Amino acid sequence: MNPLDGLQEGIAELLEELGSLKLSGPDSFFISQYTVWMVIAAIVLVIVAFAAKKREALVPKGRFLNGVEYVVQWVRDDICRGVIGKGSEKHLPFLLTVFFFIVINNLLGLVPGAKPGTGTISVTFAVSLIVFIYFNFYGFKHQGIGGYIKNLAPKGIGPLYPLVWCIELISLFLRLITLAVRLFANMYAGHIVMGVFAMLANLFLQAALQGAGFAIALPSIGWELLIIAMYALELLVAVIQAYVFTLLSAVYISLATADSH
Amino acid sequence: MKAKSATGRNALLVSLLASGLSLAMPVLALAEEGGGGFSLLIPKMGEFIPTLIAFIIIWIILAKVGWPMITGMLDEREKTIKDSLEQAEQAKIQSEQLLAEHKAQLDEARVEAAQIIANAKEAGEALKADITAKAQQESADMIAKAHLAIEAEKKAAIADLQSSVADLSVSVAGRLIGENLSDDEHLKLIERYVAEAGSLDAN
Numbered sequence: 001m002n003p004l005d006g007l008q009e010g011i012a013e014l015l016e017e018l019g020s021l022k023l024s025g026p027d028s029f030f031i032s033q034y035t036v037w038m039v040i041a042a043i044v045l046v047i048v049a050f051a052a053k054k055r056e057a058l059v060p061k062g063r064f065l066n067g068v069e070y071v072v073q074w075v076r077d078d079i080c081r082g083v084i085g086k087g088s089e090k091h092l093p094f095l096l097t098v099f100f101f102i103v104i105n106n107l108l109g110l111v112p113g114a115k116p117g118t119g120t121i122s123v124t125f126a127v128s129l130i131v132f133i134y135f136n137f138y139g140f141k142h143q144g145i146g147g148y149i150k151n152l153a154p155k156g157i158g159p160l161y162p163l164v165w166c167i168e169l170i171s172l173f174l175r176l177i178t179l180a181v182r183l184f185a186n187m188y189a190g191h192i193v194m195g196v197f198a199m200l201a202n203l204f205l206q207a208a209l210q211g212a213g214f215a216i217a218l219p220s221i222g223w224e225l226l227i228i229a230m231y232a233l234e235l236l237v238a239v240i241q242a243y244v245f246t247l248l249s250a251v252y253i254s255l256a257t258a259d260s261h
Numbered sequence: 262m263k264a265k266s267a268t269g270r271n272a273l274l275v276s277l278l279a280s281g282l283s284l285a286m287p288v289l290a291l292a293e294e295g296g297g298g299f300s301l302l303i304p305k306m307g308e309f310i311p312t313l314i315a316f317i318i319i320w321i322i323l324a325k326v327g328w329p330m331i332t333g334m335l336d337e338r339e340k341t342i343k344d345s346l347e348q349a350e351q352a353k354i355q356s357e358q359l360l361a362e363h364k365a366q367l368d369e370a371r372v373e374a375a376q377i378i379a380n381a382k383e384a385g386e387a388l389k390a391d392i393t394a395k396a397q398q399e400s401a402d403m404i405a406k407a408h409l410a411i412e413a414e415k416k417a418a419i420a421d422l423q424s425s426v427a428d429l430s431v432s433v434a435g436r437l438i439g440e441n442l443s444d445d446e447h448l449k450l451i452e453r454y455v456a457e458a459g460s461l462d463a464n
Contacts, residue, residue, distance in 0.1 A: 020305050030307040038308065042315040049327040056334045058341060072331050092332060093324035101316060121301065122308030130316055181302065188301070 038117030106238035128179035139256030
């Protein structure tokens with residue numbers, strides 16, 4: 001028998017499993033596995049933050065505290081101060097929350113059996129909506145509502161101004177979607193790839209067990225190695241995507257609160 | 262404290278806006294009915310609303326009592342390290358100055374000590390020469406005095422001797438005149454005289 005026969009069916013199953021499954025609640029407002037994992041990630045984040053806070057001392061002690069502090073310092077120096085610059089301190093708590101919320105969701109999804117909260121568009125869209133409202137709120141606050149709307153397009157482009165303004169307005173709202181989709185697609189695709197590799201490893205092994213000969217199990221080893229490589233890659237992606245999301249949030253805040261476009 | 266409460270207020274405002282916008286979501290949710298791959302990109306309310314709520318709650322909690330503690334400690338540590346380094350630098354400069362000062366003082370003290378020793382040697386030499394000269398002078402004086410005394414004694418002795426020789430001569434002459442001397446007696450007399458004179462001379 002051909003071990004690839006079961007692939008089509010397996011992939012359909014995998015996609016269904018990676019979709020939002022109704023756990024409880026009405027059809028229009030059901031709690032899915034992603035909701036549960038997002039809440040777990042949120043609880044983990046609070047525990048991590050408070051455990052770090054409790055261990056705080058002038059002379060840092062222990063790997064845990066040093067690790068958390070390293071990340072906090074990195075977000076503060078590289079993202080917050082690096083991008084926003086002057087007056088960045090007030091945005092730091094928000095950016096720290098964004099980064100930690102996303103990175104913990106992403107990393108939790110790498111635990112076998114767990115799902116990343118960010119593996120569904122609903123969660124990433126919620127965060128990107130908050131970021132969108134946040135940077136526009138500060139834009140309005142900093143430049144005034146009229147000033148912010150007027151400054152969407154740069155000055156000194158003459159008759160092109162209305163056209164550029166429309167494009168800028170569209171790109172402003174596109175940020176909301178690109179932020180959400182980028183993060184979701186990365187996490188979702190990574191899990192599909194790992195799932196397919198795992199399925200292939202399984203199919204070849206099963207074929208061997210069903211008497212198709214020992215040699216047919218050998219590709220399983222290759223697939224397993226690929227899964228390990230993908231796992232390493234996904235670890236990187238989990239952190240990089242959290243970084244990209246936070247970095248872009250900082251860029252949007254900095255654009256909205258800049259003195260002149 | 263003021264900044265913290267401002268963050269909390271802003272978080273609340275943003276969350277109000279977010280929940281307002283989320284009311285528009287059912288419109289999008291209706292589009293989901295079409296199904297297919299596109300449904301993946303349609304937010305589901307059961308995931309979307311809890312995320313909004315969870316995120317905003319976490320944001321408010323951590324912005325109020327979580328991050329400020331950690332970032333505050335980072336700032337404090339930075340400041341402490343910077344201050345300590347500056348203090349150490351200051352202390353180093355001070356100790357270097359002190360060392361230089363002490364070295365200079367030591368050198369000065371050495372020069373002074375050498376000067377004192379040289380002075381003392383000079384003074385000692387001078388004193389020695391002085392004492393030697395005085396002693397020589399004194400001994401010379403003493404010798405001169407002794408010479409004078411000896412000379413006086415000698416003169417006195419000579420005068421004494423002269424007077425006793427005259428007396429003796431007178432008494433010898435007296436005896437020669439007063440007695441009848443035989444030849445033999447004469448001889449004895451002369452011998453006695455000579456012996457007397459000799460013993461006198463021996464004195």
